Amino acid sequence: MKYKDIINKMTLEEKASLMSGKDFWQTQDVERLGIPNIYLADGPHGIRKQKDAADHLGLNPSIPATCFPTAATVANSWNEELGEKMGEYLGEEAVTQKVNVLLGPGINMKRSPLAGRNFEYFSEDPYLAGKLAASMIKGIQSHGISACVKHFAVNNQEERRMSIDTVVDERTLREIYLTAFEIAVMEGKTKTVMSAYNMLNGEYTNENTHLMREILRDEWNFEGVVVTDWGGSNDRVAGLVAGNELEMPTTAGETNKEIVAAIQAGKIKEEVLDECVDRLLDLIFTTQEAFNKPTKEFDVQNHHQMAQVVAEESIVLLKNDENILPLPKGKKVAVIGDFAKEARYQGAGSSIVNPTTLENTLESLEEAGINSIGFEQGFDRYGKKNNTLMKKAVALAEKADVVLVYIGLDEVTEAEGLDRQNMSIPQNQIELVNALYEVNPNIVAILSCGAAVELPFVNKVKGLLHAYLSGQAGAKAILRILAGDVSPSGKLAETYPIRYEDTPAYHQFPGKEVSVEYREGPFIGYRYYDTANVNVLYPFGYGLSYTTFEYTNMNLSKDGATFTITNTGKVAGREAAQLYVGCSSDAIFRPKKELKGFTKVFLYPGESKTVTIPFDDKTFRYFNVVTNKWEIEEAEYVIMIGASSADIRLEESLFVEGTGAPLPYEKEKLPSYYSGKASNVTLAEFENLLGHKVPEAKWDRTKPLGYNDTIAQCQYAKGMFARFAFKAIKFSHSFLWKIGKRSTANLIMMSVYHMPFRGMARMTGGIMNMPMLDGVLMIVNGQFFKGLRHVLRERKKMLKAAKGEGIINASSSSKGEVL
Template sequence: MKYRDIISEMTREEKASLMSGKDFWQTMDIERLGIPSIFLADGPHGIRKQAEAADHLGLNESIPATCFPTAATVANSWNEKLAMQMGVHLGKEAVDQKVNVLLGPGINMKRSPLAGRNFEYFSEDPYLAGKLAAGMIKGIQSQGISACVKHFAVNNQEERRMSIDTIVDERTLREIYLTAFEIAVKEGETKAVMSAYNMLNGEYTNENLHLMKEILRDEWHYDGVVVTDWGGSNDRVAGLIAGNELEMPTAAGETNQEIVTAIERGKIKEDVLDQCVDRLLDLIFTTEEAFNQEPKMVDKTAHHQMAQLVAEESIILLKNEANILPLQQDKKVAIIGDFAKETRYQGAGSSIVNPTFLDHPLDLLEEPELNSIGYEQGFDRYGKRSARKINKACALAKQADVVLLYIGLDEVTEAEGLDRQSMEIPANQIELLDALYEVNSNIVVVLSCGAAVEMPWITKVKGLVHAYLSGQAGAKAVQRIITGAVNPSGKLAETYPLQYEDTPAYHQFPGKEVSVEYREGPYIGYRYYDRADDVDVLFPFGYGLSYTTFAYSDMQLSKDGVTLNITNTGKVAGKEVVQLYVGCQSRAIFRPEKELKGFTKVALNAGETKKVTIRFDDKTFRYFNVKTNQWEIESADYKIMIGAASDDIRLEDTIFVEGTEAPLPYNKDTLPTYYSGKANQVSVEEFEALLGHKVPNPKWDRTKPLDYNDTIAQCQYAKGRFARFVFRLIKFSHKLLWKLGKRDTANLIMMSVYHMPFRGYARMTGGVINMPMVDGVLMIVNGHFFKGVRHVLRERKKLVKLNKDKGEFSTSKTGEGEVL
């Protein structure tokens, strides 16, 4: 151990105290041994360090920080170096605000377009997500502090996220849901990993020995810290055994005592605790060194410009009929849409950033590049219909050569803790678009949202610029793209289906009660659409237009990789993302038609040609074999494809690769759907054949008493009348608040009350409620009202007395027990 000497001087209680937070954002300190507290702060795309009362939901305002584009946006840049540069800027701001651990990036896969936190995640592809995350982590940690990659693992829905059991087969787990984390750990060398709330195949992730020890520690050789998601600890001792060092936020000493008791009773050896303490001390001491340097003032203007640069490379041109873009200066432009006045630039929840500056499209109208004739709101942001607003917008549109229409999803639709209900843009925005089309067909849409949406209206627009959630400088970046000052170079990091029903997880998302089954296996995103011949998509993975054109030629293939020439055949400079896909030609093992295995972004002047090299790596030909329980290579011909998008392959060749000659892992006859690739309606029997065991009952047992991991939502089945009344009251309150327009509050009820497991009220309240009090609440819920109330009051009284005694002790003692 690195800090054996310090650990040897610590009492068992002191060691246990380090395993839980001091408060909502800080770790515990031990002053007598020179062990300081360190600060952890949300920050996938900007620092959220709260100056006032702490919360985890984004309610209380934080210290101003640069709001960079969200991960869903950055992914569209396909630029590892740019992600690293953004990480450097994040790291500098973290140091400036005395933040030791920045809680990001988030790299969970986009299994379904409706997952509420998709705006915080990079891609549907693990290779792309992992590479961009590794770049960002390197940038953050170059400043001496730590990144914290999250949420480990298979955290792909928000509904019941703190207790849902994710059922996934081992191969899909490894190839799809863990590969990005593997890259982040091995290449990014992240110092911290955040465990997910959910269960994985029957065990909570931070207690899952297969995930935490066998894979993360033993296979990937990770020696950093694992921290729970806030309130995500179920069994503290089981988590410690699995190597989960830090529980956040504070449990006011309750779980520390559980650790001490477990050691005293021989349930765990003290060496397990010592190893965890050693890893946490390393994180504490190494990140504290970042603050020993001469402080440097953050140049807020320069960081704002960096946010703009990231946005400019990440915004995507999806449609440009008749070259309506870039807009010519002599064209009269009508600016329409509520998002033009109040820009939509980030998601909601724990990642919300208080920006240092904030550009709005209307603020930029006075600049000469855009010949604006005026602005109309056109629609209400939160869906209320208004014929008056539409009529005024149409009157303005009649006077214009081009209509620039800003539409998208609002802030309460894309939020942590809630999944979206549909892939549709609000109806009042589409009504506006339809009306505008009748008076002026030259419409350019600027779309702002953090995930895929349906676009049945796309035939009525000539131009479509997808800004995603492009941060505080996004409005300026969009303007520079639509006026031609910047040539768009973003490419989609996710597939856009024609309709939600076409998505591979449609029948299995979200899990509503006990579990969610990943029956589609490895066929997510383009991996599914490539094999499902009868399912067309709106925009394929990797797609994006430019104001110039590119030609691919002279492909040369070797055992080490591929080289080719790429030429800018247009009249303006531009950047192209060259994408490498690999497809195994054997059918002995079911696989996608092709998988992304490399990419690079190339800047080219008009007429310029460059030679591009993309090297193969250890992930190019591998698959996970469930019989040998390790990565193998199949002896076969492999098609090597170079494309401008997943469905736009420009060059291809074939190479034979000698494999590892592992035994075949599957009986083909039992898995016909997986071998066909049309895996959107897999039977439970076939899924169980893939898993190798029965799936758990996905429904709640309505007959059993509710316990710690049940939720308020389940109180509809509770034996206690009071609990059933509370359930109906919460449902009514949510519906009423939503109708009154108080949607943030309505969402908060669903996230922090309705879907919160009962144990969460102890884990998330910083010691205000403890587990014995939760026991009393459960007595009430299960039909013992008066007994439960007495128990809650009795335990609350004990807790208050205990806290009072602790306070008196801490203020009356110092050093070796000397009285002040």
């Protein structure tokens, strides 16, 4: 141990006190031994350190910080160097604000387009997500602080996220849902990992020894700190045994006492605690060094300019019929759409950043050289029909040479804690585009949202520019692309299906009660569409430019693929070239092709560059469930170089020697997986893949409700008061939604409806403890007066104990939610 001398001087109680927060954002300190507290803050795309009372919902304002594009946007850059540079800027701002641990990046897979937090995640592909995350981590940690990769692992839905059991086979787990984390840990060297809320195959992730010890610690040699998602601790002692150092936020000492009691009773050895304390002390002392040097305020304008550069390289041009873009000088342009007036530039929830400045489209048109003849709102951003707005927009469009229509999803549709109900954008926006088309076919749509949407209007527009959520400088970045000052180079990091029903998880998303089954196995995103021959609107890796690129002269070696890219157009531009690998053998089921490398090249008109995409330890591997390790199948492999997953420009075969592992599957028992048509797998076939029975997916409505049941389950509780409370919550949500208080309505669903009962103790910073919760559960389960007496008695005991110990919980007046 690095800090054995300090640990030997600590009392058992002091050691345990370090294992949970001091308040909502800080760790505990031990003043007599010179152990300071450290500060953790949200930061996937900008620092969110709050000035006043702490909460996790973004209700209280945070210190102004640069709002960079979200991960879903940055992924479209396909540029590791850019990701590292953005990380450096984030790290600099974190040091300025005295933040030791920046809670990001988020790297969960986009299993379904409807997952509410997709805007905060990179991709449907683990290799792309892992590489970009590793680069961002390096940038953040170059300043001496820590990044925190989240949410580990298989956290792919928001509904019931604090209690849902994710059922996934081991091979899919390793190849799809853990590979990005593996890259982030082993290549990015992240110092901190955040465990996810959900269960994985029957165990909460932060208690899952297979995940936390066998894989994270033993295989990946992770020596850093694991922190729970806020309120994500279930059994604190089990979490400690699994190697979960830090529980956040504070529980006012309650769980620390559980650790002390477990050691005193001989349930766990004190050495287990010492190991965790040692790793946490290392994080504390090494990150504190970042603040030893004199710090100065960061250059706000310089950071804003960096946010613009990231946005410019991440925006994707999806359609450009008749070369409608870039806009010719002098053309009369009508600007239409509520998102032009008030940009949709970031997600909602714990990642909300208070930007240092915010570019405005309407105020930047003249600077961009765009000849605007006027602006009309066109639609209500929350979907309410308004014929007056539409008529005014149509009248303006009639007078224009080109119409720019800014459309997308609103802030309450894409939000942490909630999944989207469908893949549609509001009908009033679609009707607006149809109406504009009737009077002016020269339409360019600028789309702003953080995940895939259906685009039924795509044939009514000549140009389609996808801005995603492009940060505080996004408005100006969009205009520079529209005007031709920048040639677009973003490419999709996720597939755009034609309709939601075509998606592989359509029948299994989300899990509504006890569990969610990942029956599609490894066939998510393009892995499914390409293998099952499902038509898509825009494929993975797709994006247009104002120039053209030619790929030639491919040469393979055992170390990688070398080829030449030439800019055959008339303007300078960047091209993201992608390496895919497919196995010619059918002995083991696999996707038709998988991304195994990429590079981004800048070329002037007529310029050629020879580039190499190297092979690595992930190029040919698969996870064998018989040997329980990574193996290589001996076979011919097709090496493909493409401009997208559907636009393969160069292709050659390469024989690769294998590791001689036994075949892991009986082909005849897994027909859906061997065909790749895995969107509607039967229970029996999925159980064959899993190797065991699937747990019951429905709630047992005969049992009393317990700690890990959700407040939504009060609908069938024995207690009349609980059933009434459930109806009141449902009514409140419905009423608030109808009167336009949609953010508040969402808050009810996220922080009340889907919250497990244990969250009352884990998320309230000491206002309620577990003995009090026992009384609440008595009320819920039909013992109203007994339960009420119990709550009041335990509350009195808690206050008396707190007074006796001199405990002042600075954060007890703030309720929080999740990271």
